[in-house]
Amino acid sequence: MALLVVGATLLLGLAALLRAPVCVRLDLDTGADSRRLRWQVRWLRLTWCSDRSRRTARGRRDGRTRVAKPRRRRRGAGVPPRLRAALSTPGLLRRAGRLLRQLLVVLRPAEFEASVRLGLDDPASTGVVAGAALAITAAWPCSYRLRVQPEFDEPVLAARAHAAWSIAPGTLLWPVVSFLAAPVVWRAGWAAWKAPSTGTYN
Numbered sequence: 001m002a003l004l005v006v007g008a009t010l011l012l013g014l015a016a017l018l019r020a021p022v023c024v025r026l027d028l029d030t031g032a033d034s035r036r037l038r039w040q041v042r043w044l045r046l047t048w049c050s051d052r053s054r055r056t057a058r059g060r061r062d063g064r065t066r067v068a069k070p071r072r073r074r075r076g077a078g079v080p081p082r083l084r085a086a087l088s089t090p091g092l093l094r095r096a097g098r099l100l101r102q103l104l105v106v107l108r109p110a111e112f113e114a115s116v117r118l119g120l121d122d123p124a125s126t127g128v129v130a131g132a133a134l135a136i137t138a139a140w141p142c143s144y145r146l147r148v149q150p151e152f153d154e155p156v157l158a159a160r161a162h163a164a165w166s167i168a169p170g171t172l173l174w175p176v177v178s179f180l181a182a183p184v185v186w187r188a189g190w191a192a193w194k195a196p197s198t199g200t201y202n
Helices: 002-019 081-087 092-106 123-137 169-180 183-194
Strands: 022-030 034-043 046-055 111-119 144-150 156-167
Touching: 002 169, 081 092, 081 183, 092 169, 092 183, 111 123, 123 144, 156 169
Parallel strands: 111 144
Antiparallel strands: 022 034, 022 156, 034 046, 111 156
């Protein structure tokens, strides 16, 4: 009887933890000279936060810019045989797409607000992009706000954004568990297990 009570208590505690929402806040401020990113995660009584800022290449005092080195392509780089065998399983990509749609619904921000200053080299292109952005926001939820300020005089890209999420861990756990329990995922895992670990890459 005691074990039954302890087990029921643990299950109730686990259910309460999975239903406790994780609150995430994100603030981004980018300009011509600096960038600042602040985020905060709260769950129960635990809090994690960070506030980072850095100067961009344009805002550095020495005026130097980093030159990206070209990446060397390794010989034999390609899709491994086991991954290729798993991806070739009929129905796996469709099931993965369903999982992605479910996660996007769960991870949708509860609040979103952004202000963007946009200017391209061509004033006509600036107007087209700004108009397209405003047309897209017309289909957004009422809690989402996006303000686009076109700049026709000079090329510029600066933005301020704020987003907030409130997600219960259980809502993320269920789509993942149902995906891993799907027969097509098991067939893909079995196909990857039977495939050779090494082989000729495309």
